[in-house]
Amino acid sequence: MADTRSRVWSVAGLLAAATLSSGLLASAAGAAESGTAETAVPPIVGGEPAKIADHPWVVYLTDTQGNQFCGGTVAKANKIITAAHCVNGDKPEAVQVVAGRESKQNTDGTVAKVTGIWVHPQYQDANSGSDVAVLTLGQDLPQQPLAVASKDDSALYEAGKTAGVLGWGATAEGGEASETLQKAEVPLTSDADCQKAYPQYKAEAMVCAGFPQGGVDSCQGDSGGPLVVENKLVGIVSTGNGCARPNAPGIYTRVAAYHDDVQKQLDS
Numbered sequence: 001m002a003d004t005r006s007r008v009w010s011v012a013g014l015l016a017a018a019t020l021s022s023g024l025l026a027s028a029a030g031a032a033e034s035g036t037a038e039t040a041v042p043p044i045v046g047g048e049p050a051k052i053a054d055h056p057w058v059v060y061l062t063d064t065q066g067n068q069f070c071g072g073t074v075a076k077a078n079k080i081i082t083a084a085h086c087v088n089g090d091k092p093e094a095v096q097v098v099a100g101r102e103s104k105q106n107t108d109g110t111v112a113k114v115t116g117i118w119v120h121p122q123y124q125d126a127n128s129g130s131d132v133a134v135l136t137l138g139q140d141l142p143q144q145p146l147a148v149a150s151k152d153d154s155a156l157y158e159a160g161k162t163a164g165v166l167g168w169g170a171t172a173e174g175g176e177a178s179e180t181l182q183k184a185e186v187p188l189t190s191d192a193d194c195q196k197a198y199p200q201y202k203a204e205a206m207v208c209a210g211f212p213q214g215g216v217d218s219c220q221g222d223s224g225g226p227l228v229v230e231n232k233l234v235g236i237v238s239t240g241n242g243c244a245r246p247n248a249p250g251i252y253t254r255v256a257a258y259h260d261d262v263q264k265q266l267d268s
Contacts, residue, residue, distance in 0.1 A: 046215045052102035059098060071169070072224050073225070079135065092115050117133060198241070217244035
């Protein structure tokens, strides 16, 4: 159906790809991990540099060597929402969360250890839905959390709504990851249009965003990062067909559909 955008790069996938090139995204490793033709989501294609001060809740995930492989969102002082495909099968001690750091080249912000990983129990792969996970940290972060969309926020999912997507992923399909935070704005796509692009699209579990002509999208390394509408987390970078291709919008986990399950983890 589509390519994950770590789209899909787990810690294991990233390490496997390291032998290829330290500058390449781990799309090939993600495909091997998932058993599908997934290509990892790009960092951000067609975007522009963003200030972490304006988006304090966006974070990125690294392995213990500091290699970034996915994104995430602060939903509570010690809780991060990300994509299940980013951390499925990983042990907490293998993942770190970097918050408050705009550029990977500096040491700003906080590097927090992960003490717990919850992956949605119905998750199988990004193309099947339930691509959501919650990380528990060993410390509280000072960053302001982002509100999480609930079932009462159906208006936020209307086709044509402008959404912001952020990440440190690739800036071109198959390209290198960005060293600094990037942001792009894309319109939400109707379920009907997304169904045309992806016959196996599940409206109850997913939401699409992108321009018909392409050109702007999340990409490899952006997986797990936020899709934001009116200051609420409505989507999680999940999968798609390549990056920024015409008539191939990005697919995001529909956060509102999993609000209750996620909230239980945030409250635990």
